Amino acid sequence: MIEAATESQFTSTESLLAPLIIGFHLDMSSTDYLDLSVRGAISALPSASVQINLLLKGNRKAQLVAHERLAIQGTDKLGNVIVRLCDRRTGEENDVAWPRWRWQVTCAILQSNDGPAPIPEAPTNILLFVSRFQLARGQIDSSTQLAFFRHFVVEGLRGIDPELIVLGGQHDWKDAWWSVSNAD
Amino acid sequence: MGLTNKLATKIRTKDQVGAVGVRGDWASYGSIVAAAIVRGAACALASTNVSSTAFRGNDFLGINATKGTSASRIWVEQNGLDQWLFSLGVTKVSYGHVFDWQLQFDVVEGPTGRSVKVSTPAQSTHDGTLMNKHQFMETRELVLTGLGLGKAPNLSVEEALTRSSQRYVAWPLLELLVGVEHLDLTIRTTLTALEIDERLNGLPSRVVDRGIDLRTVKVGAAGQLDDQIMSISTSDHGEYRDVRIRFDIELNAQTALNIINVKHARFLSSVVQQFLKAGDPTAHVIEAGSSTDSPND
Numbered sequence A: 001m002i003e004a005a006t007e008s009q010f011t012s013t014e015s016l017l018a019p020l021i022i023g024f025h026l027d028m029s030s031t032d033y034l035d036l037s038v039r040g041a042i043s044a045l046p047s048a049s050v051q052i053n054l055l056l057k058g059n060r061k062a063q064l065v066a067h068e069r070l071a072i073q074g075t076d077k078l079g080n081v082i083v084r085l086c087d088r089r090t091g092e093e094n095d096v097a098w099p100r101w102r103w104q105v106t107c108a109i110l111q112s113n114d115g116p117a118p119i120p121e122a123p124t125n126i127l128l129f130v131s132r133f134q135l136a137r138g139q140i141d142s143s144t145q146l147a148f149f150r151h152f153v154v155e156g157l158r159g160i161d162p163e164l165i166v167l168g169g170q171h172d173w174k175d176a177w178w179s180v181s182n183a184d
Numbered sequence B: 001m002g003l004t005n006k007l008a009t010k011i012r013t014k015d016q017v018g019a020v021g022v023r024g025d026w027a028s029y030g031s032i033v034a035a036a037i038v039r040g041a042a043c044a045l046a047s048t049n050v051s052s053t054a055f056r057g058n059d060f061l062g063i064n065a066t067k068g069t070s071a072s073r074i075w076v077e078q079n080g081l082d083q084w085l086f087s088l089g090v091t092k093v094s095y096g097h098v099f100d101w102q103l104q105f106d107v108v109e110g111p112t113g114r115s116v117k118v119s120t121p122a123q124s125t126h127d128g129t130l131m132n133k134h135q136f137m138e139t140r141e142l143v144l145t146g147l148g149l150g151k152a153p154n155l156s157v158e159e160a161l162t163r164s165s166q167r168y169v170a171w172p173l174l175e176l177l178v179g180v181e182h183l184d185l186t187i188r189t190t191l192t193a194l195e196i197d198e199r200l201n202g203l204p205s206r207v208v209d210r211g212i213d214l215r216t217v218k219v220g221a222a223g224q225l226d227d228q229i230m231s232i233s234t235s236d237h238g239e240y241r242d243v244r245i246r247f248d249i250e251l252n253a254q255t256a257l258n259i260i261n262v263k264h265a266r267f268l269s270s271v272v273q274q275f276l277k278a279g280d281p282t283a284h285v286i287e288a289g290s291s292t293d294s295p296n297d
Helices: A002-009 A033-044 A143-160 B002-012 B026-046 B063-067 B133-149 B156-167 B193-200 B257-279
Strands: A020-024 A048-054 A063-075 A081-089 A101-109 A124-136 A165-168 B016-019 B051-053 B069-071 B073-079 B083-091 B097-110 B113-119 B179-189 B207-210 B214-219 B228-236 B241-251 B284-286
Touching (some): A033 A081, A033 A101, A033 A143, A033 B257, A063 A143, A124 B026, B002 B133, B016 B133, B026 B083, B026 B097, B051 B097, B097 B133, B113 B133, B179 B257, B193 B228, B214 B257, B228 B257, B241 B257
Antiparallel strands (some): A048 A063, A063 A081, A081 A101, A101 A124, A124 B073, B016 B113, B051 B069, B073 B083, B097 B113, B179 B284, B207 B214, B228 B241
C-alpha cells in the first residue's frame, strides 16, 4: 500500500499545493530541528507591504489601509507546527492578524501509530502540507511566499541532514520566478 | 417561482453521505489522497471564470448585484486530517467574506468502513436560487466521486495552476534596500573548540566548508541562485574561545533577492548564539571586531 502511495502521491510534481513527505535521518527527540528549520524559513521569508481597501469602524467610506503580509508561527489542536501568512496592520499584535490568513502550512511529524512510514529508511518522517489556501483569478494567493517558505524549510532541514529525502510537491527554486522585470 | 427555487435549493443543499474508497492508514496515506481530491476540485473550479457578488438584499432590477460582481475567490481549509471546508465567494471591504456557499466534507470511520458526510454550512440565494449553483453541484460531485473511487486525481490541473501563479512575480513583496549589509558578531564562550563544532552541526544551513577553526555555511536559497557565504570562525584564547560570525553582502535594486539572504543570515547568527548559550549560559556577545586575532582577518 505504501509503495502504491509513494507512486501515486509522492512522486515529483511541480504543484505548489501538493504535500511534501520528508525523510529526516536524525533523532528529533533531543532537538526540535523541525521547529528550527521552520523558524529559519520564517526569518528568511520576505514580508509584503500591501494596501487593502477597507471600511474601518467609524468611517463611511472605504479607504486604503497598509498591511504587512508576513508569516506567523502557531500550533494546531494536534500540537503540530503551523505557519500562516497573515495580513497585519500597523501596530497590531500577531494574534489579531492571525485570522486574516492567505495560506497555512502544517508541519506534522508522522508517528508510529499513524501507519507505516512512507519513507521507511528515514527514522523521522515529516508531512508538510498546505492546510489552508485561497485561489482567485486562476492563481494561488501569495504563491511566491508559499513557494519560498516550502523551499526554505527543506533547505534548513537539508542543512542539518545532508541525506534528506524529499518526495512530493514543489520545493526547489528557480531564479526565473524572481525576475523583477517580468512582472506584467 | 421563488417558492419552487427555494425548494430546489433546499433539496440541493441537503446533507449527503458518500462512500470513501480510500484504503490504508488514514494519517500517512488516506488523508493525503483525500486532500489531493479536494485540492483538485478547488483547482478545477479556480480555472473557470466564475464570478460572485458582494451585494446582498433586495435588488429588484438586479443592478446592484451586477455592479458588485467580481471574480470569485475560493477558500480551502483542512482541519485536522479528516475535515475540509470549501468556500466560494468574494471578500468585502470590512475584511470579511461573502460566501455564495460553503461545502464541508467530514470523513468518519464507522463499523462498515469510512464514509464522508457533506454539509452546507453557509449558502446565499438570489430569488431562492443558490448562487453559483452549478459550481456547487460540480464541486460536490467531483469530491464525492473522487473519494468514492479512492484514487488521487491527476495533478495536471494543480500544476497548471501553479505555473499560472508563478507567471507573474507576485511581488508587492520587496522592500528594496540599497547599501551594504555587514554582519560581524563575536561571541565569547568557555566551550571547547570541539564542543562548539558539535553544536554548530545542528545549524540549519548547508555547510560549504568545514575546518577546525573555520566553517563556512551557505546563506539563502539553493538551486540557481548565487551562493552567499557566512563564515563562522573560532579563535582560542586559553580560558575562553571567541566565535566570530561574518556576513557581507551588497544590496541594490537588481539584487532584491539578497534581502532574503540577509534575513536568513541574521537568523542563522541568532541560532549560533542560541546553540552556544545552551551549552554555556555565560556565553555572550562582545563588541564586534574586539577579537583581535581572528583567523578570518
